[in-house]
Amino acid sequence: MNTTEKIRETAKKLLADKKVDLVVGFAQGSLPLRSTPYFARTPEEAENLIWSATCENNLANFLRKRPEKTAVIAKGCDVRAIVGLIKEGQINKDNLTIIGVPCEGMVDRKQICELVGGKDILEVTDTGAELILKGKDFEQTVAKADVMFGSCKTCRYNTPVLFDELIGEAVPAREADYGDIEAFEALSAEERNAYIAQEMQKCIRCYACRQACPMCYCSECFVDCGSPAWIGKSAKSVDDNALFQAVRVFHLAGRCVDCGACERACPMGIKLSLLNRKMVKDVKELFGAEAGVSLEDPPALNTFKFEDKEDFLL
Amino acid sequence: MIINKNEIPSLLDKLAAEYRVMAPVKKNGLVEFAAIKSGEEACLTYANTKKPGKEILFPQSEELFNYTVDAEGVRMQDNVDPTSTIVFGMRPCDAKSLVLLDNVFKNDQYEDVYYLTRRNNTLIVGLGCNEPAATCFCSSMACGPFSKEGSDIFLTDIGEAYVVEGISEKGKELLAKLGLAEAGAEARAAAAKLQQEVKADGTINIEGLSDKLGGMFEHPFWDRLHEKCLGCAACTYLCPTCHCFDIADEAKDCNGCRVRNWDACMFPLFTLHGSGHNPRPNGKARWRQRLMHKFNYFVERYNATACVGCGRCIKNCPVNLDIRQALADIRALD
Ligand code: SF4
Ligand code: SF4
Ligand code: SF4
Ligand code: SF4
Ligand code: SF4
Numbered sequence: 001m002n003t004t005e006k007i008r009e010t011a012k013k014l015l016a017d018k019k020v021d022l023v024v025g026f027a028q029g030s031l032p033l034r035s036t037p038y039f040a041r042t043p044e045e046a047e048n049l050i051w052s053a054t055c056e057n058n059l060a061n062f063l064r065k066r067p068e069k070t071a072v073i074a075k076g077c078d079v080r081a082i083v084g085l086i087k088e089g090q091i092n093k094d095n096l097t098i099i100g101v102p103c104e105g106m107v108d109r110k111q112i113c114e115l116v117g118g119k120d121i122l123e124v125t126d127t128g129a130e131l132i133l134k135g136k137d138f139e140q141t142v143a144k145a146d147v148m149f150g151s152c153k154t155c156r157y158n159t160p161v162l163f164d165e166l167i168g169e170a171v172p173a174r175e176a177d178y179g180d181i182e183a184f185e186a187l188s189a190e191e192r193n194a195y196i197a198q199e200m201q202k203c204i205r206c207y208a209c210r211q212a213c214p215m216c217y218c219s220e221c222f223v224d225c226g227s228p229a230w231i232g233k234s235a236k237s238v239d240d241n242a243l244f245q246a247v248r249v250f251h252l253a254g255r256c257v258d259c260g261a262c263e264r265a266c267p268m269g270i271k272l273s274l275l276n277r278k279m280v281k282d283v284k285e286l287f288g289a290e291a292g293v294s295l296e297d298p299p300a301l302n303t304f305k306f307e308d309k310e311d312f313l314l
Numbered sequence: 315m316i317i318n319k320n321e322i323p324s325l326l327d328k329l330a331a332e333y334r335v336m337a338p339v340k341k342n343g344l345v346e347f348a349a350i351k352s353g354e355e356a357c358l359t360y361a362n363t364k365k366p367g368k369e370i371l372f373p374q375s376e377e378l379f380n381y382t383v384d385a386e387g388v389r390m391q392d393n394v395d396p397t398s399t400i401v402f403g404m405r406p407c408d409a410k411s412l413v414l415l416d417n418v419f420k421n422d423q424y425e426d427v428y429y430l431t432r433r434n435n436t437l438i439v440g441l442g443c444n445e446p447a448a449t450c451f452c453s454s455m456a457c458g459p460f461s462k463e464g465s466d467i468f469l470t471d472i473g474e475a476y477v478v479e480g481i482s483e484k485g486k487e488l489l490a491k492l493g494l495a496e497a498g499a500e501a502r503a504a505a506a507k508l509q510q511e512v513k514a515d516g517t518i519n520i521e522g523l524s525d526k527l528g529g530m531f532e533h534p535f536w537d538r539l540h541e542k543c544l545g546c547a548a549c550t551y552l553c554p555t556c557h558c559f560d561i562a563d564e565a566k567d568c569n570g571c572r573v574r575n576w577d578a579c580m581f582p583l584f585t586l587h588g589s590g591h592n593p594r595p596n597g598k599a600r601w602r603q604r605l606m607h608k609f610n611y612f613v614e615r616y617n618a619t620a621c622v623g624c625g626r627c628i629k630n631c632p633v634n635l636d637i638r639q640a641l642a643d644i645r646a647l648d
Contacts, residue, residue, distance in 0.1 A: 029634040031449070036634035037542040057633055061544070114343075118361070120448050136445075202342055204365070204374060207581070208546035208632050224583050226562075233562050234375035234573050265632035267548040268364065269343060 003051040003101060006167045007073055010099055011046035014071050020097055024062050025049040025073035032124045032133075033109040037062060049073065053126060053144060056106045058261035060214035064090040072096065075103035077151070077259035079160035080292030081214035084257055087299060090217065100163030102171040105144070105152035107131065110269055112147050116140055150180065150273055151260025161293050178281045184274050196242055196275075202268040203241040205233070209272055210248060212265035215255045215291075222247060249275045254283050254300030257292040286312070315478040315489060316497035322476075325492070326353030329400055333437075336370055337402040338363050347401065358403045361447050362624060366554035367408030368415060370401055371432045374551070376574045378428060378561075383568040394427055399436040400488075407450070407624040409440045409464030410457045411554035417616040418557050428574075437484055440465030441476075446514035449625030451638060453516035457622045460509040470505040477505035518638055519645060520609065520619060526644065527610040531602070535647060539640060540601035542633045547578035549627035549635075550604065555620045558584070579603045605640060 001009070011023040027038035027048045035054045039062075040046040051073070059072055060081030074082060079100060085091040112121070116133060123134040131147070133140045158171040184192065207223070210216045222230045223244055231247075232240040249256075258280045263272040283289055286309045289300035317325060329335050330350060337356035339348045345360040347370055365374075381390045412433070419429040443450070443459035452458050462468045466485030469476040477497050480486035497505070530536075550556040560577035563570055577584060580600050586592045594600050612620035621637070628636050 030636040030639055031628070031634065034634045036636075039538070039541050062542070120361075120445075122448055198342060202344065204547075204551050206547035206551050206578075208544065208548045211544035211546040212632050224581075229562070229564075232564050233560070233575050234564065235575070236373075236375040265544070265546070265548075267552060267630035267632070 003168050004049070007049050007051055007099065007101070008046055010165060010167065011040055011049055011071065011073070012043040014097060015040065015046055016043045019069070020071040021068040022066075023049070023071045023073070023099075024059050026051065026055040026057075026059075029054070032121050033107065033112060051101060053105070053107045053131075054109070056108075056149070056261075056264050058212065058214050058259050060085055060091075061212065061261070063096065064214075064217055066091075066095065069095050070097070071099055073099050073101060074160055074163070075101050075106075076155060076157040076160050077103075077257060077261075078214075079162055080157055080257035081259055082292075083162055083295055084215060084255060084292040086295065088255075097165075098160065098163045100160030100166045102159040102166070102168050103152075103155075104158065104171060105148040105155065107144055107147050108149045108264075112142065115142060115147065149260050149264060151258060151263065154178070154180070154277075155258075157293060162295065178277065181274065181277050181281050184278070197238050199270045200238045200241040200245070202270055203235060203238075203244075204268060205235040205241065205244070206267060208265040208267060209245075209262035209270075212261045213252075214259070214261065215252055215257065216248065218251075222251075245272065245275055249279050252276065253279050254287070254289060255291050256280055315480075315494040316475050316501050317478055317494050318475045322356070322358070323353030326350065326356055326402060328492075329402070332398075334397045334399045335402055336399060347404075356402065358441060361443075361445070362405050362407070362626070364552070366411065366552060366624070366626060367401065367404050368411055368554050368557070370399070371412060371429055371436065372415065372419075372557065372559075374576045376428060377571040378574055380569070380571045394431045396431050396435050399432070400439060401436060402439045403441045403469070404438055404465070405443060405624075406440055406459060406461040406463075406465070407452045407457055407622040408554050409438050410452075410461055410622045411464070411624075412438065413464040414555050414612075414616070414618055414620060414622070415557055417618075437466045437488060438464060439467045439469060439485075440481075441469045442471065442509065442512075443514070444471050444508060444512060446512065447625060448515075449628045450514035450623060451516070451518050451625065452623035453514040454518035454520065455619060455621055455623035459512050459514050470508055472501055472504040472508070475501065477501050514623065515638075518623070518641055520641065523641070523644065524610045524613040524619075526647075527606055528614075530644070530647075531606075533647070535644065536598050536602045539605075539643075540597035543580070543597050543601055543635055544633060545580050545582060545597060545600065546632065547576075547580055548630045548632060549637075550578035550580055551576050552626040552630050554622060554624055554626070555608070579607070605637075605644075609641070 014020045023040040025038055026035040028050050029036040033054050035052055037057050058081055059078050086093050119135050121133050121135050125132040130141050130143055154177045156173050231243055256276050283300050287300045326335055334349050336347045337350050338345050338360050339355050340357050344364045346363050346365050350356055377393050379390050379392045381388055419426040446459045462481050466482040468479045468481050480489045558577040559574045561574050563572050585594050594603055608620040
């Protein structure tokens, strides 16, 4: 049985045995290179579940404060978010069954689209290591490893850190790699500013990044508050767009699970990971902490140790 | 009339000397409408711009007026923009969307001076689509890859050249000034063939949809449609026909402005009352609003669907919530 079939079997059984009321997973999407979050409530609906290299959304986003007994088909980064949310009291672990799926990395349709010069891709075949892309008058083969999301290329928790059942073989963990952030840190302040301004100029303040982030769940986000207006609401202010991201990153300090869901959701293709991952890297270096990797670790910002670095404080 | 493709940059240069010319340009990896200084900047081979053409007449953030307070009192400056503008190379879906937006900004109850001043001083040069994308379904939405509605002048790409047609009086007047060559019979036939044969997806059947939706407000269908929706504004901000806005004052010390920003019914903040009550309190009510507004309320009011089938919401939704699928599902309901 392949992964999709195993997922369907497991989900059908959970639903048929009334162990859960709902299975959150993925179904085939309406476009090539897309799958779509799916909510199965009957064994028949569980037949629509799939697994592929396009299951890019972080499903932990759909699990907060769920009243019903729920199972989730979760890859490595989804589980990190789930762990974080359990610790923050947003998910009741007793109500959740985690069907973990070790993940080899999801492919980035935006990179792929660029690779074929923006031409319409009408059909995609996944051969395991490669994707065969077909359009009206072209056919092209790409290695999946080359077109993976940035966050997947650096992911170290491909195999879920917490699960009730694991479908498929564990994937070996990679070495930590913050090469992207180190390269950005090596730029001068002016260059960094210029780059961020160029990216933030594209922002339309649609808040897809915030909405897609499993860890962004305040009932009122600071950007939405009208009185006091902490931040200008107009998208044409590049400074305000950057301020939105800067504050978001601070609010996620020690909480961001480095899943990349924000960057994937951004319709304007803004490189948000540079900011988030800088914070992830700093938290790791300063406090030796990583979010969402164990239920026992105390949250980084809720703890104080005498040996905590303070040299960044005034 | 006809113009060779290699003459387009010089034509745009000529126009840019007299008008503000907005054309699609490639910037930071995205294609968007921008005022061009030189004809070389224009990129007419794009499928469609990332942001919809509505932003030319109805910008995402528009300072309606500025004010200053000093010892003498308050001074205000209204920012009505009468610049004569030519939009060059707008796709038919976007051109049609402007005709739909006209209903909203000019009707028996309200005339929006900001929109209408721009509108009246803008001429649209439409550009037919020889290769509609897989997400395009304009042919289902009373539009189409060669629909001329909303264009003052219309271009058809026949390979080496564009066949140029004057559509409105305004368009014909401009063409008379430009002195382009007459198109030969062969070129005209090539254009006519394209216009007749090229179609986008025309299988989304919306016949009777508005009436059906009219009786569906309480239908259980809405309970699940929105389930995977994140509540962002990718689908509405990037939609050429969505026109909701929010007005805010932005001030610093004694200077300020009143700014009109795009708003979106998918946000929890949309229609949130000062009292804390929201008539659309959840994702279900918000998705119902989006679909109902496009395919029922707008139809009842203006006799047209508020969707031109451009496919932007489909391409840009982070969870692949496809409006074509939603429409097909509604159609399949008893
Ligand atoms: S998703 Fe992208 S465009 Fe939208 S608010 Fe976030 S950064 Fe801006
Ligand atoms: S900020 Fe981005 S990378 Fe971090 S948890 Fe949220 S979605 Fe994931
Ligand atoms: S609803 Fe979607 S397809 Fe229709 S006009 Fe708006 S963005 Fe385009
Ligand atoms: S669909 Fe929503 S955002 Fe678009 S115009 Fe209607 S209410 Fe406004
Ligand atoms: S773009 Fe998709 S996720 Fe965002 S509000 Fe629209 S339907 Fe929902």
